[in-house]
Amino acid sequence: MKNTTACTDRDWASYVNTNIGTLSYKTWSTSPTVQLPHGMMEVDPVTTPGIGDKYLADKIYGFSFGPATVTASSRPLSDRRKEHASTFDHDLEETRPFKYRVFLEDHEIDAEMTTAQRSAYFRLHSAGTAHVIVDGGETTQVHKHDGRVVEGERTNQGYVCYFSLEMKEAASSFGVIENSSKLYFTYDPQQKEETIEFKVGISYISLEQARKNRQQELPDWDFEAAVFRARDAWNRALSAIEVEGGTEEERTIFYTAMYRTLQRMRNITEDGQYYSGFDGKVHSTEGRDFYTHDQLWDTYRCARPLQSIIEPRVFEDMVYSLVRMYEQGGLLPKFPHPGGDHAVMIGHHAASLIADACAKGLDDIQLEKAFEGMLKDATEMSLIPWRTVPATELDQVYYEKGWFPALPVREDAKVADPDAWRKNLWNLVMEKMPNQITWVPEVGVDEWVTEVDSWHRRQSVSVTLERAYDDWCVAQVARKLGRDKEAELFLQRAGNYRHLFRPDLGLMAPKTAEGEWVEPFDPKLSGGFAGEGYFAEVNSWIYTFHVQHDVEGLIRLMGGREAFVQKLDALFTEQYTMEKPWFLGQFPDMSGLIGMYAHGNEPSFHIPYLYNYAGAPWKTQRRVRDIQYLMYHDGPAGLCGDDDIGSLSSWYVFSAMGFYPVCPGRPVYDIGSPIFEKTTLHVGEGRTFVIEARNVSKGNKYIQSALLNGQPYSRPWISHQDLMNGGRLVLEMGPRPNKAWGSAPEDAPPSMTSL
Known part of the structure; x- marks a missing residue:
């Protein structure tokens, strides 16, 4: 319905x-x-x-x-x-x-x-x-x-x-x-x-x-x-969310962001039929609309989760459409369009949409068939970026050792003292300016795996981290289907992110197939243009936090809550080593910069909410409010990066309401800092979920206390079921942080490790 x-x-x-x-x-x-x-x-x-x-x-x-x-x-x-x-x-x-x-x-x-x-x-x-x-x-x-x-x-x-x-x-x-x-x-x-x-x-x-x-x-x-x-x-369509309060500019940004999100996916049903580019045939819809035109690497994070709330049956039909694409073409898509699929970016994130639908009870999607497609991606198809090819020798390393390998280092590129090399990096950079835009020399041997794209390269760290999340998604669906053996296997694989954490740097780093850390390596600048030797469009500072499904596990890797918060703080203040224009010359997709945090690119989206997991929700409240005011405006230059068919926009819709889906596939939302006095979500059958932010203003961004359906509430997260049942979340806002609210370890949002 x-x-x-x-x-x-x-x-x-x-x-x-x-x-x-x-x-x-x-x-x-x-x-x-x-x-x-x-x-x-x-x-x-x-x-x-x-x-x-x-x-x-x-x-x-x-x-x-x-x-x-x-x-x-x-x-x-x-x-x-x-x-x-x-x-x-x-x-x-x-x-x-x-x-x-x-x-x-x-x-x-x-x-x-x-x-x-x-x-x-x-x-x-x-x-x-x-x-x-x-x-x-x-x-x-x-x-x-x-x-x-x-x-x-x-x-x-x-x-x-x-x-x-x-x-x-x-x-x-x-x-x-x-x-x-x-x-x-x-x-x-x-x-x-x-x-x-x-x-x-x-x-x-x-x-x-x-x-x-x-x-x-x-x-x-x-x-x-x-x-x-x-x-x-x-x-x-827009009245699914009604906001009261805020400024005229904020309401304009909000409803424009909703419009951008609701443009996709496109419903290409015509009189009960649709053309599928996955087999070149016309099919009957059998009563279910067919949707296409998506960019799953971008939209799985918050655009599609938003639709699971405000138009759940449309979202369910979208996910069912992905399964039909698998039936017709033999693979779940990455960037589907009317003519078929584009092999763009990394990951197999149809798994995320399927897991999210499954977790939210929107699973009338031929779940067994969907799981079949997820297994094929996870066990037969390569992780190589921007390619749709069968698994290669690189994927065998992931299957057997738990990481996607980086290129080995050339003998002439090795250094005797990597720590000294990193400390002297500024001088190395200054020697090369202004003659090139890749400031840190490439250190890998020539690529020998012919399937690897010469421009987008291996992106080995990002590929490992995003596959670990996708593996977690596979495990969730396996568990729902009672496939315990597969659930155990993919939960184990979901922990593969641990293999690439370098304790001496406190950051994720590339590793060769032989298990050696790539050296020399700089977490800000290594990887060549766009970082794509090791990362997808950004650098190690951002991808270190790309463990959406197991934030508690990442906290433990970093040495505990205090160390984790310190590293998050450093992310937002770490500078560029060189002047900003030169840094952006190498990383053009890292727009919307706050330190090394790049709000203009999707891997950053969930990061401001991670303070909620480490006992510092007040810092999440500060960061998300700052981002809303700094990075969104109501003019032509009102977005700090590519919107990517509603991705950047849907972040604003969620955050302006006061919550965000850190881990799609887990039916919970992290609480941030709403900007409207009252937000009413119409969630079906006449039910509404109301978020009331009392005394909210630009300065009053911190949660002092909370009530959920009239009862005191101390968790910095709410469940999807809380929303869809209808109810009221009342947040008392103030100008100074209440550092105690939501800080208890037992109040932290769930993670794979803590479940």
């Missing part, structure tokens, strides 16, 4: 500003996308090529609806795209999830657009001659083109997307622009109304289905009615 929401009369969608994040600190900016929650249809402005930050683009080249781009122009027809581009002014732009509007200055055309689930509606206002140009590129085949309709298909990444576009009125003229594949409709001012309207439907199944999607979802020529329906859909 899907969640019901108690209130849709509030216009939550009006808080959403889709331009947040369109000026990026890193690689990819967001886009002011018009889309329904989990919609198959997305419409985006296509801006100046080469300008990655969409907000800084000077021109709009058209509007993408997936298989093609439509452009509105008043200039003479030309096969050159830039001839039809137009400057625009953000002050004359409307950016909402249900509607995008912009004035194309060079053409004197006002363009508006909205979407339905698999279709889009465009309206243009122009007093003069106007062309509507449809450009699908060289891979597009056109099946029909007359004065009102254009239909075709485009092949991309091995799958086909069909489209059916219909104009409200017949064009004055139409055809193909000379020397191009671009189609056009021309409207003369004497032969048209002041507005030009058209609708388009898409399908992954057939051209007939694309036409049907358009006709069913947009049955009449009423643009405002289509906008109303889209707005209503967003208000219903």
Whole structure:
């Protein structure tokens, strides 16, 4: 049963500003996308090529609806795209999830657009001659083109997307622009109304289905009615969480972050059927919607866990979709999309979503079949980053010894005194500036395993740590199924992180297949570009804390609670060895830096909450509140890194409410520091869970005391069942920390070691 929401009369969608994040600190900016929650249809402005930050683009080249781009122009027809581009002014732009509007200055055309689930509606206002140009590129085949309709298909990444576009009125003229594949409709001012309207439907199944999607979802020529329906859909989705208090900026950030999270995964069900890129066939949904388009390395941490609360049956169908992908393609996916899967990043984190669904009772997912896929990943498939290949000699080391091996050190790279080398590192760095961006020389021998990607390399420490977490997830599902032998095996493997902890450094470090520590090794700078000889995009300081499933075990490795807190404190203050721009030249994904903590990259997300495990919840409260204020804003530069389809955004949603899922697969949430006076979660069947933060303000960030359903509460965590049963958590907030609250060892959140 899907969640019901108690209130849709509030216009939550009006808080959403889709331009947040369109000026990026890193690689990819967001886009002011018009889309329904989990919609198959997305419409985006296509801006100046080469300008990655969409907000800084000077021109709009058209509007993408997936298989093609439509452009509105008043200039003479030309096969050159830039001839039809137009400057625009953000002050004359409307950016909402249900509607995008912009004035194309060079053409004197006002363009508006909205979407339905698999279709889009465009309206243009122009007093003069106007062309509507449809450009699908060289891979597009056109099946029909007359004065009102254009239909075709485009092949991309091995799958086909069909489209059916219909104009409200017949064009004055139409055809193909000379020397191009671009189609056009021309409207003369004497032969048209002041507005030009058209609708388009898409399908992954057939051209007939694309036409049907358009006709069913947009049955009449009423643009405002289509906008109303889209707005209503967003208000219903966003009203799953109602917040009171906070500032206007905080509410804008919050609901925009919810919007980003609810864009994915995309529901590609069409009339009870869906196309699967995993076997190239059309299947019946059998009453369960089919979802795809995800980035599991990014989203398993908090985006999907958020959906398990606010839309649990949608989340369950998403996980079931992953299992169907396994049935159809033979493997659980990593980065699924309509055409199949991409071998991106590291880990087999479908295991996390399956374990999380299982732990939360959302296990109508063919659990035995899901477990079969998890076992195949864990015992037959390689851990090599950015590859989907059978296990290699490197994986045998993991199976037999418990770690993924780093390259052995070259003889000419060895040093007599590694400690002295580390102490002298600053001088080594200064000798090399400004001639290169990898400041610490690579020390490994040449790679001999042909399956290893030459750019992304082995990432041996990160691979070991993330596989240990995935192994823990496998163990949880095995236990649920009564598979005790497998549960015991994978619980043992879940402790493999211990093999890479170097006591002398107090940090995780690479080890060769022979069991030798890689030396020389610097925990901040070793690993080459992006650290990827040993780490995934970041360094040892961050990955040392990537033991989500066994924080207590990590605490013991570090020598106890006090030593653990000291190491966490050091993470947030440790500096770069060189100037920050040079450091970021080697680690461009480590944005949102606070010391070595990099909030702009996913492996950092859970770390501020780890103080809860070591008797210092007040430090979690301080850190998460600082991050909320430092790293999130309501302008174009409002995100400190790549959002990665809602990952960075969902961290904010959780943390602004006051809790966070440190370990997906374990149905508990760590308590942080809420920013709203009252947060109401609608959790189904009329039940609500309310978080009331009394006396909260920017300065009053520390929990003084707590009540759960009227009873004194001292744990810095709550269970998923607490939330879903409904109830009230009251937090009394103040300006100074209550260092005793939540500090008792018996109150710490559960870990593998302590269970």
